[in-house]
Amino acid sequence: MRGSIGGGNPLNALEDEDLYQEPVRQIIKPLNQLDLSEAELREEHTRVLTATDPNVPNNVTKYNYKDRMYKIDPPGPGDHLAVHFSMDGCLLFRELDEAKQQLAYMEKKREEEEEAKRAAAAAAAEAGEEEPEADGGAGGKGGKNQFNYSERAAQTFTNPMRDRGVATEPPPMVNFSSTIAQWEIYDHYMQEYAASQQEAEHEAARRGIRRPDGGGGGRGRGRGGGDDTVHSAKMGGVLKMLERMANQNAEDEIFQDFKYWEDASDQFREGEGSLLPLWRFSTERTKKKQVTALCWNPRYPDLFAVGYGSYDFLRQGSGLVACFSLKNTGSPEYTLATESGVMCLDFHPLHHSLLAVGCYDGTVMVFDVRQRRGAPIYSSSIKTGKHTDPVWQVHWQCDEQPKELNFYSVSSDGRVANWIMSKNELKMEPVMQLKLVGGAREEPEVRHPLNGLAGGCCFDFNRHAEHLFIVGTEEGRVHKCSKAYSGQYLQTYEGHNMAVYALRWNPFHPRVFLSCSADWTVKLWDHALPQPVMSFDLGNAVGDVCWSPYSATVFAAVTSDGKVHVFDLAQNKHEPICEQKVVKRSRLTHVCFNLRDPIIIVGDDRGGVNSLKLSPNLRKVHEPAGEDGKLSARASAQAQADNMEKLLQVADTKPTPA
Amino acid sequence: MLAAQTPELSDAEYRKLVSKPVVKSADMSPEMSSEAIEVMTMAVDKFINVKNYEAAAQLIKNSLDKKFGASWHCAIGEGFGFEITYQKRNMIYMYYGQLGVLAYKC
Numbered sequence: 001m002r003g004s005i006g007g008g009n010p011l012n013a014l015e016d017e018d019l020y021q022e023p024v025r026q027i028i029k030p031l032n033q034l035d036l037s038e039a040e041l042r043e044e045h046t047r048v049l050t051a052t053d054p055n056v057p058n059n060v061t062k063y064n065y066k067d068r069m070y071k072i073d074p075p076g077p078g079d080h081l082a083v084h085f086s087m088d089g090c091l092l093f094r095e096l097d098e099a100k101q102q103l104a105y106m107e108k109k110r111e112e113e114e115e116a117k118r119a120a121a122a123a124a125a126e127a128g129e130e131e132p133e134a135d136g137g138a139g140g141k142g143g144k145n146q147f148n149y150s151e152r153a154a155q156t157f158t159n160p161m162r163d164r165g166v167a168t169e170p171p172p173m174v175n176f177s178s179t180i181a182q183w184e185i186y187d188h189y190m191q192e193y194a195a196s197q198q199e200a201e202h203e204a205a206r207r208g209i210r211r212p213d214g215g216g217g218g219r220g221r222g223r224g225g226g227d228d229t230v231h232s233a234k235m236g237g238v239l240k241m242l243e244r245m246a247n248q249n250a251e252d253e254i255f256q257d258f259k260y261w262e263d264a265s266d267q268f269r270e271g272e273g274s275l276l277p278l279w280r281f282s283t284e285r286t287k288k289k290q291v292t293a294l295c296w297n298p299r300y301p302d303l304f305a306v307g308y309g310s311y312d313f314l315r316q317g318s319g320l321v322a323c324f325s326l327k328n329t330g331s332p333e334y335t336l337a338t339e340s341g342v343m344c345l346d347f348h349p350l351h352h353s354l355l356a357v358g359c360y361d362g363t364v365m366v367f368d369v370r371q372r373r374g375a376p377i378y379s380s381s382i383k384t385g386k387h388t389d390p391v392w393q394v395h396w397q398c399d400e401q402p403k404e405l406n407f408y409s410v411s412s413d414g415r416v417a418n419w420i421m422s423k424n425e426l427k428m429e430p431v432m433q434l435k436l437v438g439g440a441r442e443e444p445e446v447r448h449p450l451n452g453l454a455g456g457c458c459f460d461f462n463r464h465a466e467h468l469f470i471v472g473t474e475e476g477r478v479h480k481c482s483k484a485y486s487g488q489y490l491q492t493y494e495g496h497n498m499a500v501y502a503l504r505w506n507p508f509h510p511r512v513f514l515s516c517s518a519d520w521t522v523k524l525w526d527h528a529l530p531q532p533v534m535s536f537d538l539g540n541a542v543g544d545v546c547w548s549p550y551s552a553t554v555f556a557a558v559t560s561d562g563k564v565h566v567f568d569l570a571q572n573k574h575e576p577i578c579e580q581k582v583v584k585r586s587r588l589t590h591v592c593f594n595l596r597d598p599i600i601i602v603g604d605d606r607g608g609v610n611s612l613k614l615s616p617n618l619r620k621v622h623e624p625a626g627e628d629g630k631l632s633a634r635a636s637a638q639a640q641a642d643n644m645e646k647l648l649q650v651a652d653t654k655p656t657p658a
Numbered sequence: 659m660l661a662a663q664t665p666e667l668s669d670a671e672y673r674k675l676v677s678k679p680v681v682k683s684a685d686m687s688p689e690m691s692s693e694a695i696e697v698m699t700m701a702v703d704k705f706i707n708v709k710n711y712e713a714a715a716q717l718i719k720n721s722l723d724k725k726f727g728a729s730w731h732c733a734i735g736e737g738f739g740f741e742i743t744y745q746k747r748n749m750i751y752m753y754y755g756q757l758g759v760l761a762y763k764c
Contacts, residue, residue, distance in 0.1 A: 173764070174685065176749060177741035180758030185676075188753055192680050193667070 053080045120147075244328045251329060254278050258326075258599070263615035271571045273578040273617035275564060278599065279329040281306070282608040286320060291603025293345045294592040299352035301596035302326040303333070305369075306609050309341025309360055311589075316341055316360055323369060324609070336367050336374050346407065348396045356407045356419075358391025364409050364419055366426065378426040380419065385428035387411035393458050408461070410471060414453025416481075432486050434473060460503045462527075464510035470527070472500025478515055480527055495523055495532045502544045508552035508637050509644035516542035522557050524569075526648055533651045534573065538565055544590040546600075551621050552640035553647065558588035558602050564612065569647055570622045578618055582610055679754040686747050690726065694750050697721045698759050702734070706755070711735065718761055726763065733760045 056075045064071045092099040229235060248255060263274050286308045293307030308320040319342035322332035340361035348354035355367040357376070363386050365376035380386040389412040396407045397418075406420040408431065416432035434454040455474035462468040467483045468490075476496035479489040498518035506512040512533075516522045518541040523532035540559035548554035553569040557576075562583040565576040582588070583604045590603040598614045621636075622643050667675065679699050684691045698718050705714035715732040722730040726748070733740060736756055742749075748763035 172746040173743045174746050174749070175741065175743050176683070176685075176751075176762075177739070178683070178751065179737075179739035180735060180753075180760075181737045182756060185753045185756065185758060188680055188682060189672075189675055190667075193675055 051080055053082065056080060240328070243330060247328055247330045251279070254329075258597070258613060261613070263617075266615050266617040269617070271568075271577050271617070273566065273615040275566070275578060275580045275582065275600075275612040275614060275618075277582060278611040278613055279326075280608050280610050281322075281324045281329060281332075281601075282606075283322060283332060283335075285335070286322065286607035289317070289320065289341070289607045290605040291589050291607065291609055292341065292343050294590045294601055294603050294609065295345050295347050295355075296592060296595055296601075297323075297347050297352055298349045298595070300325075301594060304592070304594075304601060305345055305347065305355055306332075306603060307342035307345045307357065308607060309343055311605070319343075319359060321345060321355065321357060321367065326611075334369055334372055336369075336376075338365065338376075343390050344393045344409075346394045346396050348405065348407075349398050351405065354396075354405070356394040356396060356409075358387075358394045358409055358411075360390045362387035362389055362391060362411060362413070364391055364394060364407075364426070366407075366421060378421055380426050380428060384425055385417070385430075387413050387415065387417065389413035389455065392456060395459070395461060397461075408459070408469075410456035410459045412455030412457065412474060414455060416456060416459065416471060430486070431483060432471070432481055434471060434479065436475070437477065437479075437489070437492055455499075457500050458503050460505050460513065462505050462510065463507065468527075470503050470505075470513060472496075472503045472515060472517075474499040476500060476517060476519065478503065478525070491527070491530065493525060493530055493532070495525075495535070496521065498541075501542060502546075504545055504547050504555070506552055506644060507547050507549060508640035510641070512644055512648070514545050514547065514555060516545040516557055518542075520559075522555075524651075533648060534569075536565075536567065536574075536576075538563075538576075541587075543588055546591045546593055548593050548619070549595050550619060552644040553622065554618065554620075556591050556593070556600055558591045560587035562586055562588055562604070564588065564591065564600070564602055566614070566618050568618070568620065570643060571617075571620070573647070573651075578615075580612075582612060583608070676753075676755050679752045679759075681750065681752045682758075683749075683751040685744075685749045691750055693725065694722065694761060695752065697725065698732075698750075698752065698761060699754060702754055702757060702759060706757075711757070718759070722761055722763075730761055730763050734758070 052075075056079050058075055060073045060075070061070050062073045063069075092102070094100075094103075257276060258278050261276065263276065266273060286306075289308035290310050290312075291306055292309040292311065293305075295305045295307075297303040297305070303323060303325050305321055305323045308322065310316055319338040319340055321336040321338065321342055323334045325333050336355075336357075338357065338359055340359040340363065342357055343360055344358040346356045348356070353369045355369055357365045357367060359365070364380045366378040368377045371377070387409065391409050391411045394407055394409045396405070404420050404422060406418055408416060408418050410416045414434040415430055416434070418429040418431050420427040420429065434456050436454050454477070457472045457474055459469055459471040462470075469481055469483070470493075471479045471481055473479070476494075476498050478493040478496070478500055480491040480493070481489055493515075496515065496517040496519055500515050500517045502514075502516050504514045506514070511526050511528055513525050513527060514522060515525065515532075520537055520540055520542065522536045522538060522542055522545055524534040524536075525532050536557075538557060538559050540561040540563070543558045543560060545555055545557040548556070551568070551570075553567075553571075555567055557565045557567070559565065561581070562585070563579055563581045566578040567576045571577055582602060583606075586604040586606045586608075588602050588604050591600055592602075593600050598619050599611050600614065601609050601611050603609045622640075679695055681691065681695065686694065701714045701717040701721070704717065705711065711734040715734045718732040718734075719730050722732070730748075731742075734757055736758070738758070740760060742760075742762055742764070744762035744764050749760075750762070751758070751760045753759075
């Protein structure tokens with residue numbers, strides 16, 4: 001009733017205390033709900049509850065057959081009854097018959113049980129047993145009923161059993177066995193005693209040694225050990241790298257020039273070139289020495305060896321070999337000191353760490369540059385034979401592989417020797433004795449009173465005919481010799497008036513060689529002709545001459561006035577295409593072309609080595625016209641030889657001044 | 659060879675030499691072994707006069723048990739052979755005077 005009233009009135013619903021559940025309530029009004037003002041809502045309507053059902057119609061009219069008319073049938077008291085809930089119970093009233101019957105039945109049943117019990121008790125008494133009665137009495141008093149009793153049991157679930165074990169790792173055990181006997185104990189004690197005795201002796205001895213140097217030696221040694229990292233090989237390597245980096249940074253401009261600079265003016269002048277000085281290699285130790293030999297390493301194109309000594313008979317001193325690298329221009333990579341001045345050196349073309357060195361005192365040595373101890377691995381001695389005069393040139397042979405390594409040397413004692421590196425010593429094999437040739441044509445009647453030997457100054461081996469080599473002597477003659485005949489010369493070339501300083505076979509053409517001499521000239525020879533093919537007067541003693549490795553017609557010569565002359569016979573047969581003074585107030589002694597880069601190194605008599613870059617005009621490679629593209633190495637070599645051949649023919653048509 | 663090396667020693671010298679223990683073999687840390695040697699020499703010294711090696715061994719065993727934990731075994735004798743299995747790092751075998759003393763844990 002109340003709910004129906006409240007449901008119609010939203011304000012009532014708001015105030016309702018019983019609706020506690022929802023804090024936010026949305027009121028949905030029926031569409032047909034009246035809108036009432038506050039006052040109307042506040043107004044109280046009193047309603048009285050009565051037992052009459054307002055829904056029951058009170059105007060039911062029924063036809064009355066008795067009165068034969070329609071009569072209003074007012075609702076009776078039963079009409080106002082509304083049954084909301086009804087349930088049938090199982091209880092009975094005692095007064096009802098049904099109840100009475102049930103009670104009687106139960107009474108009867110109880111009596112029957114009593115009867116049966118009594119009968120059983122009587123039977124038990126008959127059997128003469130006392131206890132059952134007592135028991136029965138006890139049962140009768142409400143305990144367990146002996147007959148109508150069922151025992152009930154419940155079994156709980158039994159958990160399955162599980163085995164579980166833990167084992168720790170046992171402590172490690174060791175087996176040990178021994179025996180003890182009196183003699184063993186004795187021996188052991190004696191051994192201990194002897195050891196302690198020895199220890200004491202050692203201690204005494206050590207103390208005895210240490211005493212003389214007052215303990216300072218020990219401390220010094222200790223300090224040396226502590227500073228080991230500073231002097232270790234690893235540190236050395238690091239420092240070397242650092243030095244190279246520092247040098248490279250400091251000389252960046254020179255490195256740029258070395259790599260990229262090309263003389264632009266070369267395009268505008270034909271047949272002329274220039275040399276760009278790059279680094280100057282020198283060390284404090286070689287200030288007073290003269291550069292007597294230069295040699296590039298055949299394997300590492302940036303590495304070259306320089307021999308230091310003296311050409312002056314009166315000012316001889318110790319010698320030095322320094323290996324410089326273009327990667328570290330500040331100081332040499334290795335230095336090898338020799339007793340006597342170094343006169344010549346040569347790297348082995350295949351075993352690139354082997355360096356043959358000839359000295360002023362006539363010894364020849366072989367160094368392994370990799371071993372930095374500074375001691376030669378082979379050295380000639382008086383016992384094994386040696387030259388008695390300065391060795392002017394050494395040259396490795398690499399013709400027959402299986403043979404032991406060997407090299408040739410020439411000395412002013414008039415001998416050419418072959419040195420064989422046997423297992424433990426350097427074996428000397430004399431190859432040639434340079435007999436004096438009494439200039440047959442010039443003075444046939446004069447016999448040399450002294451049957452001496454000619455002093456060999458230089459030699460070179462022909463690349464194309466292995467047995468063929470030429471030797472230049474102090475007298476100015478050049479002899480063509482063969483390894484096969486040691487007795488005589490194959491030919492003698494006359495043309496130089498003073499000592500021949502250098503002889504070089506052309507690297508491409510098999511017949512052509514160059515000679516340079518103290519008589520200011522450089523001469524070009526064809527070994528088939530007794531006369532020089534060409535002769536160049538350079539106005540000063542020519543210290544060295546060297547063919548370029550890239551062109552058959554280019555060579556460089558250095559003179560004692562400090563000039564470098566570069567010739568390209570294909571461009572100019574009479575004048576050098578470059579003549580440049582590279583050192584002041586000193587003589588140039590040697591020159592050598594790099595095998596890869598367009599640079600030459602020249603050595604002077606003040607212990608310095610200058611590197612020079614050749615301008616593009618100086619390194620023109622004259623390939624025959626009409627052939628396009630790149631030539632193979634062999635074809636290119638052939639082309640170079642052809643160039644030379646052409647040159648020879650031209651020169652031959654013009655007879656040389658006899 | 660040994661005889662050739664060892665010099666002849668007088669009786670007194672030898673006695674002096676054997677008055678200190680020589681460790682023949684030890685498998686333990688240095689601190690532990692020095693402590694064990696001390697215990698063993700002390701025990702042997704105590705009973706050497708009455709030649710009661712058994713008591714000495716008992717004493718050594720008990721003191722080592724107390725010091726390093728159970729369970730130690732000790733053998734003392736002038737001459738015997740043995741083959742034992744011991745817990746690693748817990749064995750010492752030394753000569754002391756005329757006796758060989760072995761102690762190990764297992």
